[in-house]
Amino acid sequence: MYERILVPVDGSATxxxxxxxAIALAKLTHARVKLLHVFEMPLLGIGTEAALMxxxxxxxxxxDEGRHVLSLAAESVKAAGLEVDEQLLDAGGKRLCDHVAExxxxxxxxxxxxxxxxxxxxxxxxxxxxxxxxxxxxPVPVLLVRCSERPGx
Numbered sequence: 234m235y236e237r238i239l240v241p242v243d244g245s246a247t248x249x250x251x252x253x254x255a256i257a258l259a260k261l262t263h264a265r266v267k268l269l270h271v272f273e274m275p276l277l278g279i280g281t282e283a284a285l286m287x288x289x290x291x292x293x294x295x296x297d298e299g300r301h302v303l304s305l306a307a308e309s310v311k312a313a314g315l316e317v318d319e320q321l322l323d324a325g326g327k328r329l330c331d332h333v334a335e336x337x338x339x340x341x342x343x344x345x346x347x348x349x350x351x352x353x354x355x356x357x358x359x360x361x362x363x364x365x366x367x368x369x370x371x372p373v374p375v376l377l378v379r380c381s382e383r384p385g386x
Contacts, residue, residue: 235262239342241269241333241367244302247380251348252306254378256313258346265316267340268306271332272299273324296321330366338372349377 240255242248252268259266272295303319310317318340322332337345349364368375 235264235344237267237340237342238264239267239269239337239340239345241347242302242306243270247348250380251346251378252309254376255346256310256315259315260313265318266310267318267320267342268303268310269320269322269333269336270299270303271322271324271329272296328366329363330370333367334370334372342373344374344376345371346376346378348380
């Protein structure tokens with residue numbers, strides 16, 4: 234069935250919900266899990282600290298935050314007794330969905346699992362949907378785990 238599950242993570246509650254579903258599925262199928270975090274240079278710096286940072290420093294902060302996100306997610310996978318791989322990528326101007334599809338293909342993933350806000354209407358149009366873009370380009374099946382945006386839901 235599913236032997237290799239790719240899980241894009243960003244540290245959000247939605248991402249964690251997708252990760253938990255991937256862990257449950259991996260335990261059932263004895264699958265290996267690969268965590269992927271794609272980071273990019275922030276377009277704008279906000280606050281006084283950002284105004285004092287050089288471009289290289291901002292890049293390092295974004296990269297280090299990505300490493301932290303991966304580390305926390307990997308701890309959850311390991312705590313479930315599963316094998317885990319981690320990959321950190323610089324977006325380098327490419328869309329997230331293209332990175333996910335490329336990693337899924339080169340790693341030979343059998344499934345991609347990710348959380349989704351399930352936004353609709355104007356909110357979806359304004360914010361876009363990484364999940365929808367991944368669905369469109371993924372070379373393997375995708376499991377979307379819906380996460381409500383309402384606090385406590």
